[in-house]
Amino acid sequence: MKVKVISILEDNYMYLVIEEQSKQAVAVDPAVPHRLLEIVKREGLSLTAVLTTHHHWDHARGNEALLKELPGLKVYGGDDRIGGLTDKVTNDQELKFNSINVRCLFTPCHTSGHMCYFVWEDECTDAPAVFTGDTLFIGGCGRFLEGTAEQMYHNLTQVLGTLPQDTKVFCGHEYTIKNLKFAMLVEPENEKVKEMLSWARARDDDDKPTVPSTLMEEFEYNPFLRLSEEGVQKFTGKSDPIEVLRLLRKEKDKFKKPKERLPPHAMLALEWGLLRP
Numbered sequence: 001m002k003v004k005v006i007s008i009l010e011d012n013y014m015y016l017v018i019e020e021q022s023k024q025a026v027a028v029d030p031a032v033p034h035r036l037l038e039i040v041k042r043e044g045l046s047l048t049a050v051l052t053t054h055h056h057w058d059h060a061r062g063n064e065a066l067l068k069e070l071p072g073l074k075v076y077g078g079d080d081r082i083g084g085l086t087d088k089v090t091n092d093q094e095l096k097f098n099s100i101n102v103r104c105l106f107t108p109c110h111t112s113g114h115m116c117y118f119v120w121e122d123e124c125t126d127a128p129a130v131f132t133g134d135t136l137f138i139g140g141c142g143r144f145l146e147g148t149a150e151q152m153y154h155n156l157t158q159v160l161g162t163l164p165q166d167t168k169v170f171c172g173h174e175y176t177i178k179n180l181k182f183a184m185l186v187e188p189e190n191e192k193v194k195e196m197l198s199w200a201r202a203r204d205d206d207d208k209p210t211v212p213s214t215l216m217e218e219f220e221y222n223p224f225l226r227l228s229e230e231g232v233q234k235f236t237g238k239s240d241p242i243e244v245l246r247l248l249r250k251e252k253d254k255f256k257k258p259k260e261r262l263p264p265h266a267m268l269a270l271e272w273g274l275l276r277p
Contacts, residue, residue, distance in 0.1 A: 001100060001121035003129055003170060005209050006039065008032040011174045012058050013211060015131060016045070017119055019100050024048050026097055028117065028131045029172060033062035037069060048097055049074045053133025054111040055081035059172060078106060079113025089115060099123070107155040109147030110134045116155075118163060127166040129212070136160055137171045138213045139179030139196065141224040143253065149246035156225055156245075161215070168212035176200045176210040182255045183223050186248070187231040192220040223248055 004016040015028040025045040030036040052060050063075045063084030075086045091106035099122040107114045120128035134142035180197040226232050227241040236247035
């Protein structure tokens with residue numbers, strides 16, 4: 001099983017899950033359909049299905065265009081608001097595409113119909129993958145737009161947190177640097193956060209994605225998965241894990257990442273009035 005990471009829009013990711021023997025592929029959140037179809041054609045793939053995590057336009061807007069191009073395509077999701085939805089799925093429902101298996105995980109909170117997708121291949125030694133949309137990010141979690149801290153706590157601890165620790169995490173956005181800067185604020189002594197932030201900056205400098213991480217890694221530096229840690233509780237002033245999560249998300253919503261210092265030539269341009277601050 002191969003996962004192709006495709007950067008789109010300002011900071012989104014869409015994905016192709018490829019069964020390498022048959023060249024059949026499943027797309028996740030293909031919001032830029034023409035780009036997806038170009039890749040499918042170039043790599044000689046057959047697109048059989050779309051998995052949509054939630055209805056927001058930057059995840060679901062490509063579905064209808066893909067259906068026009070590929071009339072037999074199946075579009076799966078857990079929310080009737082998803083454009084082009086052909087098959088509504090429910091929690092723990094399993095789908096099969098040749099040797100590729102998908103378990104649908106209902107994770108309401110960011111939206112009320114959000115689904116994550118746990119994916120593995122039969123008789124394959126590769127680690128499984130989970131496509132988390134806007135529920136779990138590298139170093140962070142999604143905003144509670146249509147749900148509660150109680151729901152997100154369940155999503156992170158009971159649904160996603162109980163998956164195999166080597167599961168690769170493929171999220172919906174490249175938010176890693178901003179998330180880790182917040183994690184540094186929460187746990188300034190956490191060496192793993194410092195290492196990860198340095199690594200993420202280097203990836204950004206090279207214009208490379210930071211996905212995937214693994215669940216095991218997320219438990220080491222993601223404050224939203226470290227709700228019982230002393231440093232995280234001290235930051236929030238709470239000890240009940242749901243209250244820690246609620247306060248943590250509230251602080252993250254207010255957080256603005258510190259501005260990177262402008263390069264010297266830009267500073268000069270500002271001083272000379274050639275750029276507006």
